[in-house]
Amino acid sequence: STQVTVSYVGKLLSTGRVFGRTDSSTFTPSYQLGQTILGWQLGIPKIQKGGEVRLLVPSRYAYGPYAQSQLGLPANAILDFDIKLYNITN
Secondary structure, eight states, X not given: OOEEEEEEEEEETTTOOEEEEXXXXXXXXXEEGGGSOHHXXXXXXXXXXXXXXXXXXXXXXXXXXXXXXXXXXXXXXXXXXXXXXXXXXX
8 A cells, every 4th residue: 555656767678768757847656556566566665755766677576478568568578767756655
């Protein structure tokens, strides 16, 4: 039930291609941490409100052997995220 409010840039590690980002000047989305990829569930709690982190997420902690066509991600993709945590509520 933990809610996190973040801005992020998500890239494919192998190519550096950006597949997702938020524009923190206009909108910072909130997510239920338990509904995010395992890499976020493990990494985001390691930082405090206002903190930033770079997460290199192996495929088994992201989408594993399942391609994510809506994001343009191949199967077994290793992901690279730059995340800023604005708020966390339990």
